[in-house]
Amino acid sequence: MNPTLQPILNQLKQDLTTLYGDRLSHLTLFGSQARGDSEPESDIDVLVVLRSRSVSEGESPSDCGAESPVNPGEEIKRTGKIVADLSLHHDVVISCLFMDETHYQTRNSALLRNIREEGVLL
Numbered sequence: 001m002n003p004t005l006q007p008i009l010n011q012l013k014q015d016l017t018t019l020y021g022d023r024l025s026h027l028t029l030f031g032s033q034a035r036g037d038s039e040p041e042s043d044i045d046v047l048v049v050l051r052s053r054s055v056s057e058g059e060s061p062s063d064c065g066a067e068s069p070v071n072p073g074e075e076i077k078r079t080g081k082i083v084a085d086l087s088l089h090h091d092v093v094i095s096c097l098f099m100d101e102t103h104y105q106t107r108n109s110a111l112l113r114n115i116r117e118e119g120v121l122l
Helices: 005-023 072-090 101-106 110-118
Strands: 024-030 044-050 094-100
Touching: 005 024, 005 044, 005 072, 024 110, 044 072, 044 101, 072 094, 094 101
Parallel strands: 044 094
Antiparallel strands: 024 044
8 A cells, every 4th residue: 555545544534433433334445556556546445334323213214224224325425525625635536435334244246355355444
């Protein structure tokens, strides 16, 4: 991993920890940056694994995504400002992939196999 990424990834982790609290399970850097074969224009791919949140009083299960514990589109909206500000400040492109913890632990897609084999836990 390129050492210049560390401050960017530290800030991303801090900001997402502030946003999600205990819901944040872990972050994993993956792709060319994790493998060490990135180009100067390569993006920074980060898997964001979230724990399911419980239904709060006054919410229906569909409000919190009980059927699909993590809604990637909603998480992209929720984190958009954090990711955009960090990307602009460091002149990089950060791409976050959101997934619930159960999906991460039980699925075996080619992408997840690559992340598990080549990824760098942050």
